[in-house]
Amino acid sequence: MDNRINGVLITAEGPEEAILRFRDEIIRQAPPASNIKDLTLSEIPVRGYREFTIAPSTTEGSLITEISPDIAVCSECLADMDSDPSRIDYPLVNCTNCGPRFTIIENLPYDRSSTSMRGFSMCPKCSREYHDITDRRFHAQPVACNNCGPLYSLESGDGIITGIRNILNELSGIIDSGGSVALKGQGGYHLLCNALDPAAVRQLRIRKRRDQKPFAVMFRDMDTIEEYCHVSDNDKKELASWRRPVVILDQKKTMPGEINSRLGTIGAILPYMPVHYLIFRVVHTPALVFTSGNISEEPVIKDDEAARKILMPVTGNLISYNRDIVNRADDSVIREIAGTHRFIRRARGYVPSPVDLSFSAEGILATGAELKNCFCIGKGQQAIMSQHIGDLKNISAYNFFRETAERFRKLFLFEPSLVACDMHPDYLSSQYAASLSGQKKIPLVKVQHHHAHIASCMAEYNLKGKVIGISFDGTGYGTDGNIWGGEFLVADENEFVRYSHFDYVPMPGGDKAAGEPWRMAFSYLYKYRGGNFSPSETKAFIGIPARNLDIAGEMIAKGINSPLTSAAGRLFDAVSAMLGLCINASFDSEAPMRLEAAAAKNIKDHYPFRISDVVDFSPAIDAIINDISLKEISYISGMFHNTVAKASLEIARRIREEEGINRVVLSGGVFQNRYLLEKLTELLSADGFGVFSNRLVPANDGGIALGQLYVASEKNKICA
Numbered sequence: 001m002d003n004r005i006n007g008v009l010i011t012a013e014g015p016e017e018a019i020l021r022f023r024d025e026i027i028r029q030a031p032p033a034s035n036i037k038d039l040t041l042s043e044i045p046v047r048g049y050r051e052f053t054i055a056p057s058t059t060e061g062s063l064i065t066e067i068s069p070d071i072a073v074c075s076e077c078l079a080d081m082d083s084d085p086s087r088i089d090y091p092l093v094n095c096t097n098c099g100p101r102f103t104i105i106e107n108l109p110y111d112r113s114s115t116s117m118r119g120f121s122m123c124p125k126c127s128r129e130y131h132d133i134t135d136r137r138f139h140a141q142p143v144a145c146n147n148c149g150p151l152y153s154l155e156s157g158d159g160i161i162t163g164i165r166n167i168l169n170e171l172s173g174i175i176d177s178g179g180s181v182a183l184k185g186q187g188g189y190h191l192l193c194n195a196l197d198p199a200a201v202r203q204l205r206i207r208k209r210r211d212q213k214p215f216a217v218m219f220r221d222m223d224t225i226e227e228y229c230h231v232s233d234n235d236k237k238e239l240a241s242w243r244r245p246v247v248i249l250d251q252k253k254t255m256p257g258e259i260n261s262r263l264g265t266i267g268a269i270l271p272y273m274p275v276h277y278l279i280f281r282v283v284h285t286p287a288l289v290f291t292s293g294n295i296s297e298e299p300v301i302k303d304d305e306a307a308r309k310i311l312m313p314v315t316g317n318l319i320s321y322n323r324d325i326v327n328r329a330d331d332s333v334i335r336e337i338a339g340t341h342r343f344i345r346r347a348r349g350y351v352p353s354p355v356d357l358s359f360s361a362e363g364i365l366a367t368g369a370e371l372k373n374c375f376c377i378g379k380g381q382q383a384i385m386s387q388h389i390g391d392l393k394n395i396s397a398y399n400f401f402r403e404t405a406e407r408f409r410k411l412f413l414f415e416p417s418l419v420a421c422d423m424h425p426d427y428l429s430s431q432y433a434a435s436l437s438g439q440k441k442i443p444l445v446k447v448q449h450h451h452a453h454i455a456s457c458m459a460e461y462n463l464k465g466k467v468i469g470i471s472f473d474g475t476g477y478g479t480d481g482n483i484w485g486g487e488f489l490v491a492d493e494n495e496f497v498r499y500s501h502f503d504y505v506p507m508p509g510g511d512k513a514a515g516e517p518w519r520m521a522f523s524y525l526y527k528y529r530g531g532n533f534s535p536s537e538t539k540a541f542i543g544i545p546a547r548n549l550d551i552a553g554e555m556i557a558k559g560i561n562s563p564l565t566s567a568a569g570r571l572f573d574a575v576s577a578m579l580g581l582c583i584n585a586s587f588d589s590e591a592p593m594r595l596e597a598a599a600a601k602n603i604k605d606h607y608p609f610r611i612s613d614v615v616d617f618s619p620a621i622d623a624i625i626n627d628i629s630l631k632e633i634s635y636i637s638g639m640f641h642n643t644v645a646k647a648s649l650e651i652a653r654r655i656r657e658e659e660g661i662n663r664v665v666l667s668g669g670v671f672q673n674r675y676l677l678e679k680l681t682e683l684l685s686a687d688g689f690g691v692f693s694n695r696l697v698p699a700n701d702g703g704i705a706l707g708q709l710y711v712a713s714e715k716n717k718i719c720a
């Protein structure tokens with residue numbers, strides 16, 4: 001056997017029947033985290049082998065084997081923590097079926113010497129297991145035990161504590177008394193505190209400078225999750241899978257409002273590192289806040305030095321282990337919508353698993369968007385998406401982007417021959433692409449933002465030819481220089497025509513308007529009810545000084561810092577503000593999330609709208625204002641969601657009539673709205689449309705690089 005860069009080559013000798021049985025067993029007994037894509041048999045001359053050996057790995061060509069994502073600790077390793085003498089309470093126990101992978105690898109091929117385990121030489125027992133073909137740890141690269149592996153320590157103002165028992169004792173004292181800890185994880189640090197202690201959560205929130213954005217919660221076990229949340233069978237499968245993502249669930253039992261800022265959903269996760277299990281043995285709470293160790297919007301901290309400097313002041317202590325995290329990876333976040341789990345954030349446990357394509361993307365680097373950046377590289381008929389990187393306007397996120405691009409070149413033996421990016425000239429990802437194209441003298445393909453969203457979903461489903469692309473989004477540079485995001489496109493994998501869009505409205509204050517939904521409410525009212533509308537008709541301006549309203553009006557009237565937008569996200573902002581659900585946002589997408597959370601599920605009707613060359617929601621806005629004093633918010637919100645869905649159905653019908661296209665592709669960040677995606681999918685399906693929405697990459701900007709890759713590969717084919 002030989003671990004090759006393009007797969008595994010097994011040479012076996014024996015009667016044909018035995019060989020065939022062996023092949024079947026390989027498939028039948030494959031470990032849970034393995035993924036056999038293809039298995040072929042070919043005959044070679046008999047050599048008379050006498051034993052099983054694993055030959056040293058060889059590197060050849062630029063074909064590569066897949067690098068495994070990190071795998072949650074397996075049940076056998078958990079049992080070893082109680083029974084294996086050298087691994088009693090050993091918090092980094094692992095085997096071939098579990099443990100860190102992507103986060104510790106620096107180079108190829110995947111051998112211990114190419115990982116951050118390099119500095120730890122195996123003790124005789126570990127070495128024996130590593131070399132014993134019958135052992136579960138046979139060739140497990142990060143194999144380690146209490147005697148030879150990395151160890152945890154706890155630092156605080158009082159000094160350093162070592163020994164996992166002592167550390168856990170100290171930690172339980174801190175958590176049980178309402179404190180918080182910074183804990184080194186697999187792909188970065190986490191901050192933990194008792195999720196059932198409102199004061200502890202509030203304190204952590206203040207110190208982390210994370211105003212309202214929901215915290216993920218790690219629950220002791222599935223029973224506890226079921227006690228606090230509504231969990232479907234599919235949710236359970238995902239929660240317990242070796243990928244161990246955060247799953248967004250509907251809340252069942254009251255938890256401190258400080259956790260999820262009363263959104264009605266909980267981001268739940270089960271323990272996945274051995275140390276998490278050890279922690280739940282000592283603390284008295286079954287639920288821990290489990291949030292990324294970062295400040296505000298910076299990337300999660302992975303280096304001990306940075307953690308000491310930045311996280312120590314937050315928690316007063318730091319629990320780490322002496323092995324480096326090579327590749328940063330946040331926890332992934334998924335949510336079941338319309339019967340399928342969808343990515344909100346794709347990182348640990350999934351990256352760098354490729355997305356299989358129906359076309360060759362070899363040599364294409366797609367640099368993604370700016371917010372929620374992920375980039376993507378093409379290797380043959382596969383796309384390898386980077387982990388979630390973040391908002392590139394943040395300098396540390398941009399550094400993370402550049403480091404990771406460099407790492408991917410090494411890990412996947414990737415040399416770009418074509419680079420694709422967003423059309424937005426100011427995106428740092430676009431500027432990076434332009435300079436790379438200049439330096440390497442390789443072609444640059446710019447892809448319109450919403451075309452890329454639609455193409456990302458087309459790539460997932462192997463769609464070719466024309467589709468009706470509905471892209472609802474918060475932003476995106478349009479070909480007319482305006483900010484798009486309520487788009488109806490007739491698109492294929494090469495180009496698109498903008499069939500229709502939401503009516504343009506100004507964004508008084510520019511970017512500021514995205515964080516201050518009252519501004520969008522103002523803009524819609526100004527446009528549809530005239531400059532002299534009465535502010536008290538809605539709840540959008542409660543607490544906003546009259547002077548600010550005057551300034552906003554002036555900006556719009558004079559066209560100062562008021563770019564035009566058709567973004568659906570801004571319409572949701574406006575309505576959310578009008579209902580008083582979110583006047584000033586304290587985290588990204590807060591206003592649409594609150595509007596979605598408020599929607600009653602049993603509303604069948606919708607508000608009126610007008611379709612001309614654009615979709616005009618002024619009749620709906622009028623009706624909403626009329627309903628504010630008469631109806632429940634849940635009713636108005638349900639009606640509003642239905643209106644957007646109904647208008648979308650209407651446009652799709654018109655396109656079908658004119659163009660004979662029956663496939664509708666839905667993509668863009670607004671489709672993370674469960675109510676909207678489910679409603680629109682239902683309406684379109686009932687009307688006979690084929691409906692496609694993202695499953696393998698996020699519908700938000702985290703998936704856009706895949707679409708850029710698809711369009712670029714097509715344009716490249718045409719140019720060549």
Ligand code: ZN
Nearest residue numbers: 074077095098
């Ligand atoms: Zn294991």
Ligand code: ZN
Nearest residue numbers: 123126145148
């Ligand atoms: Zn050992």
Ligand code: FE
Nearest residue numbers: 473476669701
């Ligand atoms: Fe977008």
